[in-house]
Amino acid sequence: MQPTITKEEIMQVFPKVAATMADALGCDVEDIELDVSLIEGLDAESIDFLDMVFRLERAFKIKIPRGKIIDNARGDLSEAEFEQKGVLTPVGLAQLKVYLSEVPAERFREPMKVADIARLFTPETFCKLVLMAQRETKAA
């Protein structure tokens, strides 16, 4: 069961997330729209994702383990239930669609490789990441 994150919660953290992402990507904060694809819209590379997570940890004083987005998306599913040989299972893909509910359905490929999940990420994905890390910090 995925924890609920409201749009209001997302909009509360979005300005700081956007400013942090703009620093990492070297672009104007106005370019960071909530639903822009980070790879296809803002030319982000793998090092930029590392940079963004690194800066978000500092900006929000949270810990985000590497690969946390995939872990969050997997939820209660085991690795084998989520993916087989680097390709999402039907159950895994359905779970990913729920977790990345902000991403339009047509952007999910079928079959979908785990390595391609990052192509779906938007600033909203990172807002959710921050909010879930904040909840985990509070719960600890």
Added chain:
Amino acid sequence: MSGHFAAFSFVDRITEYEPGQRAYGGFKVPAAIAAFPSCLVAEAVGQLAAWVAMAHVGFRARPVAALALETRFVRDVEPGSALELAVTLDSCDDAAVAYSGHARVDGATVIELHDCLGPMLDIEQFESPAVLRDRFALLCGAGAEPGRFQGVMTPNLMVTTELPGQSVRATLLVPAAAPFFADHFPRRPVYPATLLLERQIELALRLAGGATEWHAGESIAPVRMTNVKMRAFIEPGQRLELGADMAAPIGETAKIALSARTGERQVATAQVEIGRRQNQ
């Protein structure tokens, strides 16, 4: 003499070591070399962090230079100096190491590194884990024999375009062969990021030096470098196009945006602040 652990290695000894957490170490800058640029001091701090990180993951992976959010250049280091190195790891796992650190000479800080991050990559592609493990034991024990470093020859910049007070463009031809490639790294030669940064700072000094804000005879130096990001490995023999652009009107410092490209691919970006030299 083999270049391995000599031509580009800047930790002689690890004096205190708390696994996965922090370490102190040292490096004796040979007196016979002409100069020891600040970027090599930063390299020494980064190498100490790399040793701690590699040991923490059982020498399965090694970090490579990627991000340094802030570096403060406090003083120059003279040949013959004994560097006192310290690093603290914020986090370290098989994916990445985050650390901060500093170097001192005679107890006085010469450089500070804050919020650095290096992705951890499969160590086998760079060098033998067994050799590194033995080396780490030596550094933590008796220490390595000092004086192995004999200086580093780096290629000259060829300035291609210059708009005084605004921007400078230059070409850097990375050598196809050089002694430091035997050390960085034995199985996969990579042009060290810190050598690139040294040349980029040189370009920034050229740009800032042309400004009229400094008083006659005043000496300028790098004060602070931020947002260093290495996007790709630089291979031996590559041709780099370097750029330095004045990012803001000069106040106490000149703020300059730095870039390096190979063709259309941006391989490195950073900002540097150039100011009046304080300590000389």
